[in-house]
Amino acid sequence: MTAAPRAIEAAREALRIEAAALSALVDRVGPPMEAAVAAVLACRGRVVVMGMGKSGHVGRKIAATLASTGTPAMFVHPAEASHGDLGMVTPQDLVLALSNSGESDELAAILPVLKRLGVTLIAITGRAESTLGRHADLVLDSRVDQEACPLNLAPTASTTAQMALGDALAVALLDARGFRPEDFARSHPGGALGRKLLTHVKDLMRSGDALPRVAPEAAFTDMMRVMSDKGLGCAAVVDTDDRLLGIFTDGDLRRLIERGQDLRSLTAAEVMHRTPRTVSAEALAVDAADLMEEARITVVLVLDADKKLAGAIGINDLMRAKVI
Template sequence: MIEHAHTNDLTLNLARTVLKHEAQALTDLADRLGQKFLDAVQCLLNCKGRVVVSGVGKSGHIGRKIAATLASTGTPSFFVHAGEAAHGDLGMITRNDVLIAISNSGTTNELLTIVPVIKREGTPLIAMTSAPDSALAKYADIHLDVGVRQEACPLGLAPTTSTTATLALGDALAVACLQAKGFTADDFARSHPGGALGRRLLIHVGDVMRKGEKVPSVLDSVSVLDAVREITLKRIGMTAIVDKDGCVKGIFTEGDLRRLIERVGDIRNICIADVMTPSPKTIAQSALAAEAAHILDQSLCNQLLVVDEGNHLIGALHIHDLMTAKVL
């Protein structure tokens, strides 16, 4: 047990050392950012085509993520493996694009093979390397230094700290471009319609509300029993109370019914207008479904009436409708 505890301590200490090395590398990288970073951002903003990210090995994996982050934050981008580019995929890159070439050493043969073609085409080249004096850095229009003091790998061999720094710098480029373009949460949701954020930001009340015959409603002149029949028929746990013009006057729920029976017993001769909850919470069909969820949460209710600008009843929403639409 003592030996096992000692091993665990060593493992935790090593893990903490790795994280501290990488955190320090990011701090160092942030401190030395300057004009070249600004030039790279401007180059991406000026791009009339797409940002093409390329690399090999671990740099390729990092490149894929950077391309994905750029694409999802308003900068059209895709990844091309440098080896595949030299065997036909180079045709994907045009003079209107920008190439971000990633190589820790700056001497990756596959990247250097395609550089002359890129330069001849006139495609701007941004290099991300740890070697400012490398061939790739010298060929680049803009070189971003992602060098680190040391790798977190105890052997100093596996790309660890260097890949973290490169990935973080890619994020910095993407976010800087996002801000410069005025990219919003709505824009982000449009590129992620299948995700939770997309559902919260793109789905409106009108998309999920119950409409037409599915909306429970009774006139304010009917009896409580008539209202109960409507609640039972529409199976949403409530009914809207409207006047002869269809304007919402109140709401009556199954909970209201139970409390009414406990209070008076015989409900047969009671008019619904006398026991309804007047001026209920309502929402417009153009509102976000997420806003409806917030209202229901704050009011501790399960149902919400949907009205137009004139307060006419046009729909109804149950919390289950939001759950079905995966807004909740």
């Protein structure tokens, strides 16, 4: 067998081993997980995640996942904890400790201190009878039959199992808290979901002098001048109280020209579209994007709480803000 087929088979075997390890976890999830969820929900402080080596790398990810899904969490390195960082842990906190063997020296050194603090200790370990398992109030069993490493040495399947149990705990907590997409967005304001769920029309709309508006009696040429100056591809037609009467767009202009109509003698009221699409200033920007897509338009007028013209938002405004 050449090197390439051997590499492919080795990779496939690693995936098979890790998949089997994850599958075996399913039947082991039961009362300990339920108790862990209850303990975290009852925690008045933060979840402090700890782990050494590869378990530490997994722990950092678990802490980040918990924090982004509604459970305040942080990672504290066990070795640094013995040299002052244990001061970050308060009696109101809960510690989630990861160790496949459960015999990490750095973790073992601080377990008595954690017990004196009175914090709840949840262990994710492959050996419930280990030092960590015996000190823990709750044990989530992450044992695996073998590592995906052909030498059965490098942490592979065991760290995958730890990661999966951490994700399972985070998802169970998310469900128990009734966590919604809006809550997730508040933890991810810079991401695509955050922009979609936190950006409102009022944040992006053009208003004031940037808004193309004309009176119904405005001459057609004057309306064209306003449209050109404002560069939005439309003009809103309003009365003296800023109540919306209609809209005239570049598309309306093309249709008039196609009909061969004499435009110079017309007024805004005579050519405007009387039922324009509108959106509330308080609506999400993504709602304006959906409206544009549904109606196949590129601009939506914005009304305030009194149904008066407050602004306009165009597809380019949404694209610049990366809402779409």
